[in-house]
Amino acid sequence: MQLSDFDFDLPEDRIATRPAVPRSSARLLVATGDAITDGVVTDLVDWLRPGDRLVLNDTRVIPARLTGWRERDSAQGQTRARIEITLLEPRADGSWAALVKPLKRLRDGETVVFSDGLSARMTGREDGQGLFRFNLAGPDFDAALEAAGAMPLPPYIAAKRQADARDKSDYQTVWADRTGAVAAPTASLHFDTALLDALSARGVDFTRVTLHVGAGTFLPVKVDDVTTHKMHGEWGEVTPRAADEIAATQAAGGRIIPVGTTALRLIETAARDTGAIAPWRGVTDIFIYPGFEFRVTDALMTNFHLPRSTLMMLVSALVGRDRVMRIYDHAIARGYRFFSYGDASLLIP
Structure with missing residues (x-):
């Protein structure tokens, strides 16, 4: 499995330097089966089912x-x-x-x-x-x-403009609670109170976990054989209450859908020892690439990621590398905005 397998050409003008306003008006690409549907983030109300559970990372970004x-x-x-x-x-x-x-x-x-x-x-x-x-x-x-302090914007945004006062709210989720991250769980930036209320009325449940995202999330992969890459460690916690909520949803037949790769990596870490979700607290350096066995995740909401990145490998593990490349070709052709302040996707294996 080579690093070049996860490469693609991205036009410079597809890199978003500001988020959509309002947050939930960002575009949403939904990939289910072989179908790709274009919409907006508020369409989540139509794609999610009563009894589904969104897993949210409640880390709070410091102005680092x-x-x-x-x-x-x-x-x-x-x-x-x-x-x-x-x-x-x-x-x-x-x-x-x-x-x-x-x-x-x-x-x-x-x-x-x-x-x-x-x-x-x-x-x-x-x-x-x-x-x-x-x-x-x-x-x-x-x-x-x-x-x-100023918000620690990703390098591909910081190279284009300085962080400003808007970023202190734009680069923070509406449910941010536990201080400790130096990068945002960016898929979560698309949610506002109105969308959360609409999803709750739909019968969608929410569970909060914590993974303090580190600057290592932006580190490039420097090895050709991706299986030899060493991930950075990040501190996280799945509380007993969170584990119980996720397990109850699974038992009832609902889907577990992490919002963002950080929440996904954490709940899959918490299921490594026993094969099922369990309370967990510590530093995770889990590396998810094709061939990985998912034990908790049924689908994923995530942004569009950097070429040759570990996050491209993660989404390829979930839905297949060839399918991911078709999704990204579609997103580029249709003008989706990429990376931290960009648009979103809902990936359903």
Whole structure:
């Protein structure tokens, strides 16, 4: 199984830099059997059945991108350098791992000032990342980060424009609850309160799980033999209540439909040990590619993914690689918008 098997040509103008407004007005491609139907996200009410259960990732994205200044005394006087960091994950000792631009300008032990109240000292470096200890912790840190930080937009959007105030709401789900992600579960961005209410009235049920999406979700696959690729780890939890709800729906004959690949990866992780959904908590690095045996997932709502990405491999595992390529050819020909702020698909094996 080669990386080139999951490649396709995408015109540059298909990459969305802003979401549809309102959220639920985005286009929806529905693939069921050999049929492909074009619609909009609000059509989910017609495609889902009473007794179906949507699994929602309730992670909350932090405004993880910070811009500040490093000040250093030199023989020529005090010099300033602009430093940008993107927080990746907190460490057990209270420090944070972060991407740094430019890392070479910063020495271990130096402090970067982001605002009047927020600063961080770089305590070391590891695997091309900086390790930082902030001057604040707990709620004080959260409040200062909210004020000073920007949303960590994916690289393919950040290369086209700066994050702004709109992104603090656009790049967050309406049910976001548990803080910890540095990337959004983007299929979930299509839901608004009106759509959730309509689905509930239809008899569709909802279960919340948590997977804190990491920046590793954007890392490219660098091996030709995709089966040798190593996934990044992400923290997640399926609570006993969530596991019970999913199991009850399965027993009643309803379909389990994760919204997004993050929710799918988590519930399939939680079913690995016993073959059935069970409470689970920890770090998952599950890698789903063709040949994978799905134990919980009956269908998937997801956006359109990057060529040669692990997410292309995941959707190929669910509905078949050839079928995915036909779906993507159709989406490109019909002008669907791609990636995090783009349109959606409902894939039914």
